Amino acid sequence: MKKIITIFISAYSLLSASAQNADEILSRVEKNMSSDNRIFESSMIIHGIRNDRTITSKTYSVGDKRSFTEYLSPAREQGTKMLKLENQLWIYSPSTDRTIQISGPVSYTHLRAHETPEHLVCRLLLEKKKNSTM
Numbered sequence: 001m002k003k004i005i006t007i008f009i010s011a012y013s014l015l016s017a018s019a020q021n022a023d024e025i026l027s028r029v030e031k032n033m034s035s036d037n038r039i040f041e042s043s044m045i046i047h048g049i050r051n052d053r054t055i056t057s058k059t060y061s062v063g064d065k066r067s068f069t070e071y072l073s074p075a076r077e078q079g080t081k082m083l084k085l086e087n088q089l090w091i092y093s094p095s096t097d098r099t100i101q102i103s104g105p106v107s108y109t110h111l112r113a114h115e116t117p118e119h120l121v122c123r124l125l126l127e128k129k130k131n132s133t134m
Contacts, residue, residue, distance in 0.1 A: 036062060038060070039061075040058070041072075054074070056071070057072060065085070068081070069082045079094035090102070093121070100125075102121065
């Protein structure tokens, strides 16, 4: 009996000593959720007026400053690649066999749900041309 009480007191002491508050737990969870290097595959469902479509991509990233994304499907998007280094973004379109650098800081608020990467590039180029002629 004395042995059981000793074990119980020892276990209770260890548990109470390692107790964490909510902030410590959240901090440890956040630390585990992000890493310096990531490889992930994602799917984005776009709900359009006429139909829905799903775009899948595979992304390789180092921190939040460098990343490379390749679109895997649908066939129309397949092979399109994006490279982000700091505030610079390049997009390669296999349909035109061209790489285009989008200048200036990249903000994802510029992306619209119905736009493909090609639409985004065309819209930004038109905006740049419009601003340079004014």
